[in-house]
Amino acid sequence: MVSSYFARFKHVTPKRVSDFILEQLEEAIILKDVLPEEQLPPERELATLFKASRLAVREAIAELEEKGLIERRLGAKGGTFVLPLTAKTHQRTKQQIAENWARMKEMLEYRSIIEPEAARLAAARITTEQLAHIRELVEKSSGEDCTREMFRSLDVKFHLEIAHASGNSYIESAVRRVRTNINPGLDLMPYNRQTQLSSCELHHVLLEALDARDGDKASETMKAHVNKTLSALSQFVE
Missing domain, CATH: 1.10.10.10 (Winged helix-like DNA-binding domain superfamily/Winged helix DNA-binding domain)
Known part of the structure; x- marks a missing residue:
């Protein structure tokens, strides 16, 4: 048979x-x-x-x-x-994101598992040079003159650098795949000084956890960060 x-x-x-x-x-x-x-x-x-x-x-x-x-x-x-990705945002409507929401939600849930572990490993393996680069990204993204497009660029680099610092090529590849799939949705999210500082605040906390080599705190902070994004995008689409 x-x-x-x-x-x-x-x-x-x-x-x-x-x-x-x-x-x-x-x-x-x-x-x-x-x-x-x-x-x-x-x-x-x-x-x-x-x-x-x-x-x-x-x-x-x-x-x-x-x-x-x-x-x-x-x-x-x-x-x-x-x-600039945000230059053509008007061509990607909320309805288009909603139509693919089931798949994107799965990707965001996957992200909430992968990125916290990437942060935990990075806390143990990050180099001085990588830490300095991440600190520079956080400082630039906090500036009042940071435009929407620049902020999106720095945010992507921030998360990819942590994935790279994990020292695990499979995790790094997974994070790259996630970001490639969710960025069109993130580009539609409202951007203002308040949302910028709210995101940067968690980036600062995460940075300090990496600097202190505190894997538990790095993982917990990253999980809170990505879950906040999942919640905000859910409210926006559903």
């Missing part, structure tokens, strides 16, 4: 080369590895980097443009430039 387990296998779906290129470029933009107003390499160079055809690169670029993540400019100083 054939085991009923085989019925649970997922269907195979075809994936184009351009999809692989799109995923990597989109992640780099969302996670601020490529910053707003930074110019992407020409199609020819990207094709060489990805070892793919220019047609595949062109298709990926077209999808990025459709999503409002990049802009192609003409003229002597033309090229393909990364747009």
Whole structure:
């Protein structure tokens, strides 16, 4: 008798080369590895980097443009430039987030498990250089002149740096995946001085826990931080 387990296998779906290129470029933009107003390499160079055809690169670029993540400019100083993620926020409506809320909620719940443990490990393994970098990120994100886009950028870097400091590549990869999936929702959240300082306050507490090598406090603070985001996004969408 054939085991009923085989019925649970997922269907195979075809994936184009351009999809692989799109995923990597989109992640780099969302996670601020490529910053707003930074110019992407020409199609020819990207094709060489990805070892793919220019047609595949062109298709990926077209999808990025459709999503409002990049802009192609003409003229002597033309090229393909990364747009601030919040610049096209009006194109991503609350309804769009609500339609994908079940999946995003699962991702946020997953985050509430992964990131506290990343913080616990980071408290034990973080280097002096990493700690100094995180402190710099916290200080910059607290400034009165910190714009919405800059704050989002610094916030992503803050969480990714802690994941990196955990010294566990699987945890770091998981945190990158989570941030790539939840950032479109976070971009829709209201931003003002009060929300900025509220987030920075928890960042400061977390920073001091890392500095004190207090794994329990680092984990508890991170859990409170990510759960606060889950609650705020739930209220916004539901």
